[in-house]
Amino acid sequence: xxxxxxxxxxxxxxxxxxxxxxxxxxxxxxxxxxxxxxxxxxxxxxxxxxxxxxxxxxxxxxxxxxxxxxxxxxxxxxxxxxxxxxxxxxxxxxxxxxxxxxxxxxxxxxxxxxxxxxxxxxxxxxxxxxxxxxxxxxxxxxxxxxxxxxxxxxxxxxxxxxxxxxxxxxxxxxxxxxxxxxxxxxxxxxxxxxxxxxxxxxxxxxxxxxxxxxxxxxxxxxxxxxxxxxxxxxxxxxxxxxxxxxxxxxxxxxxxxxxxxxxxxxxxxxxxxxxxxxxxxxxxxxxxxx
Amino acid sequence: xxxxxxxxxxxxxxxxxxxxxxxxxxxxxxxxxxxxxxxxxxxxxxxxxxxxxxxxxxxxxxxxxxxxxxxxxxxxxxxxxxxxxxxxxxxxxxxxxxxxxxxxxxxxxxxxxxxxxxxxxxxxxxxxxxxxxxxxxxxxxxxxxxxxxxxxxxxxxxxxxxxxxxxxxxxxxxxxxxxxxxxxxxxxxxxxxxxxxxxxxxxxxxxxxxxxxxxxxxxxxxxxxxxxxxxxxxxxxxxxxxxxxxxxxxxxxxxxxxxxxxxxxxxxxxxxxxxxxxxxxxxxxxxxxxxxxxxxxxxxxxxxxxxxxxxxxxxxxxxxxxxxxxxxxxxxxxxxxxxxxxxxxxxx
Numbered sequence: 001x002x003x004x005x006x007x008x009x010x011x012x013x014x015x016x017x018x019x020x021x022x023x024x025x026x027x028x029x030x031x032x033x034x035x036x037x038x039x040x041x042x043x044x045x046x047x048x049x050x051x052x053x054x055x056x057x058x059x060x061x062x063x064x065x066x067x068x069x070x071x072x073x074x075x076x077x078x079x080x081x082x083x084x085x086x087x088x089x090x091x092x093x094x095x096x097x098x099x100x101x102x103x104x105x106x107x108x109x110x111x112x113x114x115x116x117x118x119x120x121x122x123x124x125x126x127x128x129x130x131x132x133x134x135x136x137x138x139x140x141x142x143x144x145x146x147x148x149x150x151x152x153x154x155x156x157x158x159x160x161x162x163x164x165x166x167x168x169x170x171x172x173x174x175x176x177x178x179x180x181x182x183x184x185x186x187x188x189x190x191x192x193x194x195x196x197x198x199x200x201x202x203x204x205x206x207x208x209x210x211x212x213x214x215x216x217x218x219x220x221x222x223x224x225x226x227x228x229x230x231x232x233x234x235x236x237x238x239x240x241x242x243x244x245x246x247x248x249x250x251x252x253x254x255x256x257x258x259x260x261x262x263x264x265x266x267x268x269x270x271x272x273x274x275x276x277x278x279x280x281x282x283x284x285x286x287x288x289x290x
Numbered sequence: 291x292x293x294x295x296x297x298x299x300x301x302x303x304x305x306x307x308x309x310x311x312x313x314x315x316x317x318x319x320x321x322x323x324x325x326x327x328x329x330x331x332x333x334x335x336x337x338x339x340x341x342x343x344x345x346x347x348x349x350x351x352x353x354x355x356x357x358x359x360x361x362x363x364x365x366x367x368x369x370x371x372x373x374x375x376x377x378x379x380x381x382x383x384x385x386x387x388x389x390x391x392x393x394x395x396x397x398x399x400x401x402x403x404x405x406x407x408x409x410x411x412x413x414x415x416x417x418x419x420x421x422x423x424x425x426x427x428x429x430x431x432x433x434x435x436x437x438x439x440x441x442x443x444x445x446x447x448x449x450x451x452x453x454x455x456x457x458x459x460x461x462x463x464x465x466x467x468x469x470x471x472x473x474x475x476x477x478x479x480x481x482x483x484x485x486x487x488x489x490x491x492x493x494x495x496x497x498x499x500x501x502x503x504x505x506x507x508x509x510x511x512x513x514x515x516x517x518x519x520x521x522x523x524x525x526x527x528x529x530x531x532x533x534x535x536x537x538x539x540x541x542x543x544x545x546x547x548x549x550x551x552x553x554x555x556x557x558x559x560x561x562x563x564x565x566x567x568x569x570x571x572x573x574x575x576x577x578x579x580x581x582x583x584x585x586x587x588x589x590x591x592x593x594x595x596x597x598x599x600x601x602x603x604x605x606x607x608x609x610x611x612x613x614x615x616x617x618x619x620x621x622x623x624x625x626x627x628x629x630x631x632x633x634x635x636x637x638x
Binding site for chain 2: 035054083085086090092093094096100101102104107109112132222226233266271274275
């Protein structure tokens with residue numbers, strides 16, 4: 001029983017990171033209607049920037065957090081302005097392929113700039129052990145769960161009550177009509193990319209704190225895909241909970257079946273889920289009119 | 291002087307090409323490719339072989355993504371399965387290479403039914419992600435079944451001997467690849483002008499309308515998956531035998547991206563585009579290397595240390611640039627050039 005609990009709790013912690021990355025997917029999908037295949041790479045890039053800052057200026061956690069945040073905002077703005085905005089109005093297939101191209105470029109550029117070895121991001125926080133219900137957890141793990149819950153709450157309120165959030169939903173559902181209603185669709189897309197990039201940055205820095213920065217970090221994106229599918233691509237809250245479910249499932253598969261089953265547990269789950277509910281667990285059913 | 295292009299029967303409409311010139315040029319191209327092993331040095335010949343093998347695989351993906359409009363991000367899974375379906379019986383159990391080649395097509399085709407079944411309910415992105423998941427599951431299963439596949443150590447495969455001809459040398463192997471690639475091209479062109487091919491395109495253009503016209507979506511989507519996996523599997527087997535070694539690491543995820551890049555650069559939905567795109571993408575890293583070497587020794591050193599990364603960057607940038615500036619791809623450019631040639635100095 002203790003073993004089971006350990007697995008579940010560490011599953012929730014890693015699942016919270018998946019959940020954050022998956023929320024990044026969902027924010028972009030919800031406001032621009034496209035899946036951003038470069039989410040994992042954005043996460044990785046910001047984690048590397050944070051690691052470089054921590055190495056260059058040992059000024060403590062706040063400097064690293066501020067630097068990573070600034071990098072995330074810049075990255076989101078740059079991608080939206082330079083790459084995605086020219087694709088506005090093109091078919092979904094084309095824009096999605098552009099994000100795939102972007103992911104390949106980012107991944108390789110990171111390898112060209114930094115080296116291919118894993119590094120620990122040590123800024124003196126998040127490593128001490130806290131006891132929760134009989135199991136030891138690192139404070140960083142607790143913090144990432146808190147960050148996920150905070151992000152979930154913030155986005156729920158944002159989409160439901162704020163003017164910009166409602167505009168985002170309008171643009172996602174039909175950007176032409178939204179523009180006719182006086183919404184600046186390009187600006188809404190920019191906001192979405194920045195928000196998604198910031199969430200990716202939070203996930204990336206937490207991952208680097210708890211594990212390490214390495215060129216394999218883009219796998220986070222591949223792991224978060226099942227999570228966002230599980231929750232339904234258009235449901236930001238579903239994506240967050242999907243991440244936690246995925247983390248638990250993955251850890252249980254790794255703990256009880258075989259260590260290697262951990263890698264593909266998520267993929268098996270999404271295929272099974274999509275067979276039963278082709279629009280995800282919390283997604284809205286798409287009704288097509290001819 | 292010809293005043294127009296008049297068709298009087300269905301047969302004339304769907305004929306492969308009504309122009310004698312196209313047939314003559316195609317025959318010259320095939321003859322040149324057949325003579326290539328004797329004219330080119332071994333370095334250039336390796337590119338010809340790669341183009342022929344990659345072209346076979348790209349034509350396979352073209353049937354699924356280009357003709358039927360089902361996006362697959364996991365095509366490398368079919369290549370991998372094909373390579374192992376050839377290598378395991380031939381290298382491990384001493385089966386005839388012919389049986390191996392047949393299995394290399396049939397095994398991925400059967401596996402594609404498993405992927406295709408969820409695709410009946412899924413669309414667009416959800417389907418892309420399912421295929422992505424499938425390719426990871428396949429490589430995981432191959433690694434796990436080490437009693438059959440030798441796991442991560444891989445399998446060594448000898449070049450085959452078919453009908454008493456030994457395909458051990460690169461020159462002979464190029465002929466085998468040419469044969470397979472030409473047969474695949476013919477098969478794809480003929481599928482596209484048949485009832486099945488027209489149904490594929492109807493599904494791509496508007497699946498609800500296609501269904502209303504009596505196209506059985508389930509059946510045709512599965513057929514597209516099976517045909518696509520069949521050709522890709524054979525390409526995978528050829529690739530494995532060309533390298534004389536089959537392993538999971540030999541089929542990285544980048545190959546799925548490369549295949550999609552070929553279709554996009556060539557022009558999505560065009561068979562000619564798949565062929566031109568293959569030539570372009572296979573030669574792209576080499577062209578990049580030559581361009582960098584012109585910049586000086588330092589730049590060339592960068593290429594030798596980060597070759598794999600620079601190649602990925604090139605693929606990514608090419609995908610983005612083509613989607614941004616020429617979504618019809620090289621095939622679209624070629625059509626413009628032809629029209630300019632015929633109509634000049636008039637615009638239309």
